[in-house]
Amino acid sequence: QAGLTQPPSVSNDLRQTATLTCTGNSNNVGNLGAAWLQQHQGHPPKLLSYRNNNRPSGISERFSASRSGNTASLTITGLQPEDEADYYCSAWDSSLSAVVFGGGTKLTVL
Amino acid sequence: QLQLQESGPGLVKASETLSLTCAVSGGSISNKNYYWGWIRQPPGKGLEWIGNIYYSGSTYYNPSLKSRVTISVDTSKNQFSLKLSSVTAADTAVYYCARLMQLDYWGQGTLVTVSS
Numbered sequence: 001q002a003g004l005t006q007p008p009s010v011s012n013d014l015r016q017t018a019t020l021t022c023t024g025n026s027n028n029v030g031n032l033g034a035a036w037l038q039q040h041q042g043h044p045p046k047l048l049s050y051r052n053n054n055r056p057s058g059i060s061e062r063f064s065a066s067r068s069g070n071t072a073s074l075t076i077t078g079l080q081p082e083d084e085a086d087y088y089c090s091a092w093d094s095s096l097s098a099v100v101f102g103g104g105t106k107l108t109v110l
Numbered sequence: 111q112l113q114l115q116e117s118g119p120g121l122v123k124a125s126e127t128l129s130l131t132c133a134v135s136g137g138s139i140s141n142k143n144y145y146w147g148w149i150r151q152p153p154g155k156g157l158e159w160i161g162n163i164y165y166s167g168s169t170y171y172n173p174s175l176k177s178r179v180t181i182s183v184d185t186s187k188n189q190f191s192l193k194l195s196s197v198t199a200a201d202t203a204v205y206y207c208a209r210l211m212q213l214d215y216w217g218q219g220t221l222v223t224v225s226s
């Protein structure tokens with residue numbers, strides 16, 4: 001099953017901005033957009049954004065999602081220690097009729 | 111507040127069938143706006159989608175697991191279930207149930223270990 005492509009790791013300094021990317025194709029990210037999930041060790045994933053930039057209630061405005069073509073991005077501003085986690089993107093693939101995930105990006109806050 | 115809770119054996123012998131149930135509370139599994147699904151995560155690895163089910167019973171499965179997976183729904187009990195047959199050590203993972211396609215509600219996850 002073809003997945004989405006995410007960089008394995010991203011790091012940036014406290015209070016700076018980090019941008020995570022997720023690349024798919026026209027059948028998934030380029031079609032209906034992507035969801036972004038945050039996962040801390042030992043916990044279930046938590047939805048940050050759905051279909052590009054629909055944030056569930058309670059999610060900080062520091063998390064902002066966007067899409068350009070077949071690539072989705074998650075921008076985290078004002079990095080905090082608690083932002084250190086694994087981040088996954090996900091999308092519905094209309095050609096596979098399947099949910100696809102990225103391999104995840106580990107964000108380190110320096 | 112919607113809550114999902116996985117239940118089932120934490121240890122399954124190789125070649126046998128893994129069976130898990132996800133109980134949904136605080137909302138109806140018959141809500142026409144949502145699918146319900148299973149996702150797993152092997153230790154130290156990423157997320158893998160297993161499959162979805164709609165309240166009507168229609169399903170989508172991961173092509174790589176399709177021959178071994180059955181997901182069913184019981185609307186009277188507000189729950190849905192997963193069966194994965196002929197398990198091997200590669201099926202050892204934390205299994206999550208979640209509301210799809212939004213992925214906005216997740217269970218806490220349950221670790222299933224396949225023993226030889």
